[in-house]
Amino acid sequence: MKIAIAGGSIAGLACALTLTCTGHDVHVYERATAPLRGRGGGVVVLRQMLRFLEQHGHRVRAMLSVPTHHRRWIDRNGNVIREDPELLPFSSWDAVYRSLCSMLPPTAILYGHTVESVAEVADSVDIRFADGAAPVRADILIAADGTGSRLRSMLFPDSASSYAGYIAWRGVVDESTFNRADIADLVENMTLFHAAGELFMTFLIPALDGSLEPGTRRFNWLWYRNETHAASIGAFLTGRDGLRHHASVAPGELSERSLAHLHQAALERLPRTLSQLVAATGAPFLQAISDALSPSFAKGRIALVGDAACTLRPHTGSGTSKAADDAVSLAQALAEPGPDVARILAEWATVRRAAVEPLLLKGPRLAQSFGLGSP
Numbered sequence: 001m002k003i004a005i006a007g008g009s010i011a012g013l014a015c016a017l018t019l020t021c022t023g024h025d026v027h028v029y030e031r032a033t034a035p036l037r038g039r040g041g042g043v044v045v046l047r048q049m050l051r052f053l054e055q056h057g058h059r060v061r062a063m064l065s066v067p068t069h070h071r072r073w074i075d076r077n078g079n080v081i082r083e084d085p086e087l088l089p090f091s092s093w094d095a096v097y098r099s100l101c102s103m104l105p106p107t108a109i110l111y112g113h114t115v116e117s118v119a120e121v122a123d124s125v126d127i128r129f130a131d132g133a134a135p136v137r138a139d140i141l142i143a144a145d146g147t148g149s150r151l152r153s154m155l156f157p158d159s160a161s162s163y164a165g166y167i168a169w170r171g172v173v174d175e176s177t178f179n180r181a182d183i184a185d186l187v188e189n190m191t192l193f194h195a196a197g198e199l200f201m202t203f204l205i206p207a208l209d210g211s212l213e214p215g216t217r218r219f220n221w222l223w224y225r226n227e228t229h230a231a232s233i234g235a236f237l238t239g240r241d242g243l244r245h246h247a248s249v250a251p252g253e254l255s256e257r258s259l260a261h262l263h264q265a266a267l268e269r270l271p272r273t274l275s276q277l278v279a280a281t282g283a284p285f286l287q288a289i290s291d292a293l294s295p296s297f298a299k300g301r302i303a304l305v306g307d308a309a310c311t312l313r314p315h316t317g318s319g320t321s322k323a324a325d326d327a328v329s330l331a332q333a334l335a336e337p338g339p340d341v342a343r344i345l346a347e348w349a350t351v352r353r354a355a356v357e358p359l360l361l362k363g364p365r366l367a368q369s370f371g372l373g374s375p
């Protein structure tokens with residue numbers, strides 16, 4: 001079958017890979033005009049994603065993740081108040097993204113293609129783009145256009161993501177920026193600091209070129225903070241270009257006002273060992289945390305995957321792995337499609353939605369245990 005995928009991030013590329021492997025003619029249409037290199041932070045790569053990458057390519061755990069020995073909770077003075085073994089494989093969004101890109105033929109991904117409208121016509125889907133690119137006709141369209149999915153809104157106009165009551169300030173900073181003594185406690189450990197309505201965490205991730213060599217790696221940090229004041233959220237989501245963003249502000253796009261707020265809050269509220277990371281980060285970024293669950297994961301010949309289908313809280317660490325499971329299960333369902341493709345997609349959607357719903361519920365429970373978000 002001819003399969004079009006809207007969105008060339010983790011979920012879209014994972015689907016492109018599995019569906020190409022099962023013999024389909026697949027093209028990914030990505031809104032960004034160039035590969036998404038360097039824009040993400042750290043990610044936990046769970047078992048399913050590692051297995052997926054091992055089955056499809058050559059990037060195994062040791063090549064993808066920095067060894068992390070302990071999960072350490074520290075107090076405001078930087079003293080360790082609790083220490084547990086840490087076994088999660090921490091990697092970077094870039095490493096997973098690059099790994100997926102490297103396994104696809106370069107011609108499979110078309111950049112600068114924003115899907116603007118879709119229409120089902122007989123046994124196919126017509127796809128039109130905002131950028132003046134020629135329209136395409138496919139047997140199936142896969143919506144992998146992320147948490148703010150335009151396609152989900154088109155298919156299910158009443159569905160909307162819901163703000164969870166807190167935001168995540170995020171950043172990535174080179175290990176080599178610091179004196180070794182100043183970061184000795186942070187290296188190869190996950191370090192957390194908790195205070196009322198906020199949670200800071202940091203861990204090492206691979207270098208941008210994938211290197212895991214000590215001294216070349218990067219610290220990834222996330223600072224979750226409750227934020228219920230609509231005016232403050234609006235101000236933080238307004239970038240340096242003066243435009244109000246939907247749910248995130250990318251690296252380099254935070255306004256001077258947001259940066260000043262972040263730096264001041266870090267100085268006032270964080271242990272020094274952690275505030276030094278925030279102060280040294282060149283291009284912090286921001287994500288408003290939200291939940292989204294599409295009423296169905298398919299409609300006719302259009303299927304939804306990844307964050308477009310269901311956006312999980314980041315604490316579950318399962319966004320990329322869920323995307324891999326979506327891709328594998330969809331390719332299995334479409335391995336021998338037969339004439340009634342819409343029925344196959346509907347059956348896949350029912351099973352898949354039931355499988356991810358428990359993960360969606362796990363996120364708010366975890367957040368509440370840290371005092372994050374609306375009770």
Ligand SMILES: Cc1cc2nc3c(=O)[nH]c(=O)nc-3n(C[C@H](O)[C@H](O)[C@H](O)COP(=O)(O)OP(=O)(O)OC[C@H]3O[C@@H](n4cnc5c(N)ncnc54)[C@H](O)[C@@H]3O)c2cc1C
Nearest residue numbers: 007009010011031039040041042114115145146306307319
């Ligand atoms: C740049 C970037 C950095 C990220 N960094 C992290 C991270 O550090 N840690 C983490 O846990 N998660 C990160 N994520 C989210 C994480 O990748 C997801 O939870 C998971 O991998 C599944 O995402 P997704 O592919 O469904 O959606 P997304 O990653 O949100 O990707 C959606 C893609 O669709 C494209 N798109 C949107 N609308 C259209 C349209 N109309 N037409 C064509 N294309 C469209 C977007 O440009 C984007 O590339 C990041 C996502 C992005 C895009």
